[in-house]
Amino acid sequence: MEITLSERITENLVRDSFRELGYYTAENGISIEEQKSEIVKIKKLLSKASKNNKGNKGYPEFIISNKLDHNFLIVFECKPDLKKHQSNNLDKPVDYAVDGVLHYAKFLSKDYIVLAVAVSGSTVSNLKISNYIFASNDGSYTELKNEHSQPVEQLLSFDDYYRLASFDPVVAKKRHEDLISFSRELHELIWTKAKVSEEDKPLLVSGTLIALMNNAFQKTYKALDSDDIQDAWLSAIKKELDKAEIPQGKKDTMIQPYTTIAVHPNLGRPDSKTAKEYPEGVFKEVIDSINDNVWPFINIYHDFDVVGQFYGEFLKYTGGDKKALGIVLTPKHIAELFSLIADVSKHDVVLDICAGTGGFLISAMQKMLRTAYTEQEILDIKKNKLIGIENSPKMFALAASNMILRGDGKANLHQGSCFDDAITDAIKKAKPTVGLLNPPYAQSKSDAELHELYFVKHMLDLLDVGGTGVAIIPMNCVISPHQAKHELLKHHTLKAVMSMPIELFYPVGAPTCIVVFEAHKPHQESNKKTWFGYWRDDGFMKTKHLGRIDLNGKWNEIKERWIEAYKNNEVHAGESVLNYVNADNEWVAEAYLDTDYSKITKDDFETVVRNYAVFKMLNEVS
The missing domain is CATH 3.40.50.150 (Vaccinia Virus protein VP39)
Structure with missing residues (x-):
């Protein structure tokens, strides 16, 4: 007679692992739901996910979500029998752990990035674990791998799962595409509902990201009255700047552009046109959107100039000729290419005399940090080895906020002309070894x-x-x-x-x-x-x-x-x-x-001959 082991045994082992790995810690923002979900979107996606194809709802053993990133889920399917870990064709979701978790994840991946975990076994010592990542809505997936490109075959903490999933190439690509799409949506919201000027829109984004760094603001802004939220927003920014070890003069220069937003009339109490759609005000809607869609990105992708991404996207809607304004932002992959060409390391001091939003400095910092081995070396890079100059006060604020969001580097940002003697004298003392530059493009031959x-x-x-x-x-x-x-x-x-x-x-x-x-x-x-x-x-x-x-x-x-x-x-x-x-x-x-x-084909040759024949014929006719 075959003994059927209870799935409850395996589920209890998984719960024990959750406790050891900190999943049940109250302040981490993790939600663990078992055999069900109260999240409306999840319930809708799983409404026809029954494993026996009867068309009713089906749920995995555990569904894990987190306040940090509402677009990321971890789902678990458990089986006590190791022989029931995975079928040959992955087509038996009722009986096998891998088949089952892939089945559920496929439904959920239509709207989420899903980490699917299959666990089999009845004792701690014999557990078999498989981890998969669903990055796109077409149902495709790959094995989750660690930093050494080896498959992950154990249970990890939420943070480790999130980190490894985020750096999956397909996930990273989707995150970037999602950010671009969101930047377009955010522009529409800010412009149509709040009428914030083109030059202030990126400041609204960067200021909000800094304000969200303040734990008190992040936890309380939802409860604030629409009359109070702008003052609280500016206060949170000031508090975060006060933590930075930079001269007061630079803090004053940086905070000034944000004060305009803090008194913008359309971001306070909603008027008759916006009250019905946004009863608590447009500003709170903007903060909510940035908190949900951008803040998680900031916390993971430290090599990406997020503020620059929004600045570039908002520029597309600016009237006039962008080239004539001398505004040409460097694409992320080119900023990365610069650091590789210069072969920057922890031994270098990197300078950008036209820093813009700080994209070159962010890219250089990440490459430098990969060569650092101690906390002292990391601190030295962030505090002493990144130097930027930006003439525009508003752009300076964007660059400084970008560096603050990356953990440091703002102490050596200078606001003013790169040709200013006082600034250049200070920079020469630092003896920079690498210069990275995208200069403003001349507006006319007379320049x-x-x-x-x-x-x-x-x-x-x-x-x-x-x-x-x-x-x-x-x-x-x-x-x-x-x-x-x-x-x-x-x-x-x-x-x-x-x-x-x-x-x-x-x-x-x-x-x-x-x-x-x-x-x-x-x-x-x-x-x-x-x-x-x-x-x-x-x-x-x-x-x-x-x-x-x-x-x-x-x-x-x-x-x-x-x-x-x-x-x-x-x-x-x-x-x-x-x-x-x-x-x-x-x-x-x-x-x-x-x-x-050697690369010229017959088609290339025929095309050139044909074009030449047409050219000769037209010239003879004329």
């Missing part, structure tokens, strides 16, 4: 003193001897003759130039290139060839609602190939070349590359 190459030269002049400067500038800067090219090569060595994708800054159509210099070593004295890379295809594609994204997951492979070729000065026909250049030459790969005939 001789504001030519992009003069910003590049100034950055290099501030670096220590032998330092590496990396900048992204318009292509015409390296093609057209200019006095600045002579001044640059008189003092610094041009190591490399890479031609970037034409639509890199889409929707702004500004063809660009990356230039890499070695500081304070005259080009002629170096007597070295310059490496030119043809980096026109980064694998990103334009999409209707998300802009340019890595739609097919090609970027990592392309990035690694580019960096390897650059570091080793590799020469490949049609892709890269070495050449001696001077200030009068064109600094662009296209001028020196050899054609790679």
Whole structure:
């Protein structure tokens, strides 16, 4: 006679693990529901999830949610018999743990990122555990893996599960896409219901994120009256700034842009037009939305310029020509590429003289932290090794808030002109070894003193001897003759130039290139060839609602190939070349590359011949 072991035994073992791993700690915000759920969306998704296909509701043993991220769930399915862990075809959800948990997770993944956990066994010593991550709504999933790319075969704390799930490539991609979609929705809410100006919208986001860092505000803002919430919001920001070890003058500069929002008339008590839809006020709705959709992202993805993402998205709705305003924000993957080109580490001091929202500094900090081994090294990087300058007071506030949200780095942010003597004297004392730059683009040919190459030269002049400067500038800067090219090569060595994708800054159509210099070593004295890379295809594609994204997951492979070729000065026909250049030459790969005939197909040949024939015919007719 076969003995049927009770599933209650396995469930009790899982509960014991929950206690040991801190799931039942009151202040962690975790909710554990068993065999049911009071969450309306979950009940709806599982309304037809019966494992026996009878069309009624079905529930896994445990459903775990958390206040930190309402879009993330962990579900558990338990079986006492190890033989019932997984069927051969994963098609028996009633009888097998893996089959069952995948069944439920598939339904829930339509609206959630789901971590599915299957547990089998009747004693602590013989438990078998499988973990899977559902990242998209098409029902596809992968095994959950640890930092060493090994499958996770044990029960983890909620924080560890959340962290590993978040860094799954598919999850990270979906999180990013969700953030872009939300930024578009938030713009619509802020503009249509509150009429907040274009330049103040990103400040509303960054200020709210800082305010949410204040535990008292995060716990109480929902209960505040609409007349009081703006003052409480500003007070929370001030309290968080007071915790920062930065001079009072910088705090005052930073808080000033937020005071405008704190008295904005449409963010207080709702008027007759908004009272019905938002009876507690639009501001509380905005804070709620940011708390639910952005705050979880901030806590996980420390290498992402979230404030810059919103700034860039909001810019799309600004009237006028963004290029004419000199506003060209650097895409995240290019900021990451800069840190790889400069090969930054814990030993470097990184400078950005046109910091914007701080994207380069955030990317550099994350790469530097990966080379740190002690808490002292980590603290040193955050406190002493990131330097930024930003002229615009409002942009300075955004950059400083970005660094505060990352844990530090704001102490060495300067508000003012990068050409100011007092600021440059202070920076030289820090002896920066790496400069990263996306300068403001000149608005007209008459802006001789504001030519992009003069910003590049100034950055290099501030670096220590032998330092590496990396900048992204318009292509015409390296093609057209200019006095600045002579001044640059008189003092610094041009190591490399890479031609970037034409639509890199889409929707702004500004063809660009990356230039890499070695500081304070005259080009002629170096007597070295310059490496030119043809980096026109980064694998990103334009999409209707998300802009340019890595739609097919090609970027990592392309990035690694580019960096390897650059570091080793590799020469490949049609892709890269070495050449001696001077200030009068064109600094662009296209001028020196050899054609790679091995890649030319019959179709390419026929297209060229056909186009030439049409050209000849039209000219003869005319």
